Amino acid sequence: MSAPVSASRVALLVLEDGRIFRGEPFGAIGENLGEAVFTTGMTGYQETLTDPSYHRQIVVQTAPQIGNTGWNDEDDESARVQVAGYVVRDPARRPSSWRSRRALGEVLAEQGVVGVAGVDTRAVVRHLRERGAMRAGVFSGDALAPDGDLVERVLASPWMEGADLYGAVTTAEPYVVAAHGEARFRVAALDVGIKSNTPRMLAARGIEVHVLPADTSIDQIVDLGADGFFVSNGPGDPATADVPVALTRAVLERGIPTFGICFGNQILARALGRGTYKMRYGHRGINIPVVEHATGRVAITSQNHGFAVEGEAGERFDTPFGPAVITHTCPNDGCVEGLAGLDFPAFSVQFHPEAAAGPHDAADLFDRFVDLMAAHPAPRL
Structure with missing residues (x-):
């Protein structure tokens, strides 16, 4: 289970060009760096999250409601969640599927995956389509560093071009x-x-x-x-x-x-x-x-x-x-x-x-x- 989210806790998606999207923690509390990309799939979030091709990428989900069918024991594409971070608009409060064994947020928290919820993912996707996939960071917690410092951390991270993964x-x-x-x-x-x-x-x-x-x-x-x-x-x-x-x-x-x-x-x-x-x-x-x-x-x-x-x-x-x-x-x-x-x-x-x-x-x-x-x-x- 993820830790209770206090009223003071915030979560941010920080892009290398200085654009910042603010939301709520979803999954683990902490920070991680990667490349911000978006996926247009309406279904299959479990397969997406466990796909090794997404290693070191922060995935923005264009479908607005994510987690409705929970997490099962059959659909993993690898032994663990591979993404560096996860950004969604409206996570399900309670999964509903006969195959579900746990909630998506629980899995993200258990595996240390930092997520951001409550984000206008349409705006994120339009930004990435216009500017291109770029380096990014996901940050959550009670007291985060100033925005400028977070952007600097992102700018210090490695590029995907030339990445041997x-x-x-x-x-x-x-x-x-x-x-x-x-x-x-x-x-x-x-x-x-x-x-x-x-x-x-x-x-x-x-x-x-x-x-x-x-x-x-x-x-x-x-x-x-x-x-x-x-x-x-x-x-x-x-x-x-x-x-x-x-x-x-x-x-x-x-x-x-x-x-x-x-x-x-x-x-x-x-x-x-x-x-x-x-x-x-x-x-x-x-x-x-x-x-x-x-x-x-x-x-x-x-x-x-x-x-x-x-x-x-x-x-x-x-x-x-x-x-x-x-x-x-x-x-x-x-x-x-x-x-x-x-x-x-x-x-x-x-x-x-x-x-x-x-x-x-x-x-x-x-x-x-x-x-x-x-x-x-x-x-x-």
């Missing part, structure tokens, strides 16, 4: 998620911030999933006898992910079918020689359209990324492994949402086909990975 969320030890029924394939899944639902989606298709730490070597992949290689979502700047990029290149050199999601899309792109860049405010939510150019099909997708791959819709480009193509883009802003090898077995998407809170328009990409492994058996050395 995947090592903070990867698994310490390998583990296996068994296939449902008879195992058809064995996949080495590189954990640079993997969500719990991803191995479940793979296992449901008869895949034995070996989830591996981010510093796994190519020899370990080969010794595993993997039929495929998967690169997960994760936090931070892909330009810092030299070790996963090098491993992905080594996997491609050996002709092992490869599939990447989100951060994995950026890692594959960099392994192919493409650049990445920091977006103005990113894509975060469960209502973002994506066009697949080969078919013209539009999928509504779940996304969470502040970096993107350089390129344009339908662009073909040369790589050390053969030609590749930009397969998907977002019609809202032209952002690259997927790429694939034309003569080598690899593809990736920027969005989340494993989306536990929905939508499920893109779940068939896991079937495509199965088809890719069937059509291109990994060489045995």
Whole structure:
């Protein structure tokens, strides 16, 4: 349970440009620094809070009422809440769901996550859309430092651009998620911030999933006898992910079918020689359209990324492994949402086909990975 909130306690969201939003404490009392971003999802706050891709980010929830369904024991995407802070307008006073086991505020307090409630989140989002995602701090307590001092603390915090964060969320030890029924394939899944639902989606298709730490070597992949290689979502700047990029290149050199999601899309792109860049405010939510150019099909997708791959819709480009193509883009802003090898077995998407809170328009990409492994058996050395 969170500590009782006294009448004198206040909570602040402080942005690096000096804008301050005042509210009430929600969750733990204290302070934390991170990057302020917003998510447009109307549902799925539990999956959002436990998504490792949100590590070191202060999440502003655009949906006004949060916590109505409480917190259950099934929907976590990792072992803990990952966000650096949480900003909401109207937290539920009492959750109502047969699946709920505790209130959202209790979980935030237990895990030391500083939140701010009672904020006009529409104003915050408009500010971030106009100025871009930026460094920020959440502060709560009985007696806070002067506003100017808090802004200085935020300005002294590190930027997200250049942040090397995947090592903070990867698994310490390998583990296996068994296939449902008879195992058809064995996949080495590189954990640079993997969500719990991803191995479940793979296992449901008869895949034995070996989830591996981010510093796994190519020899370990080969010794595993993997039929495929998967690169997960994760936090931070892909330009810092030299070790996963090098491993992905080594996997491609050996002709092992490869599939990447989100951060994995950026890692594959960099392994192919493409650049990445920091977006103005990113894509975060469960209502973002994506066009697949080969078919013209539009999928509504779940996304969470502040970096993107350089390129344009339908662009073909040369790589050390053969030609590749930009397969998907977002019609809202032209952002690259997927790429694939034309003569080598690899593809990736920027969005989340494993989306536990929905939508499920893109779940068939896991079937495509199965088809890719069937059509291109990994060489045995």
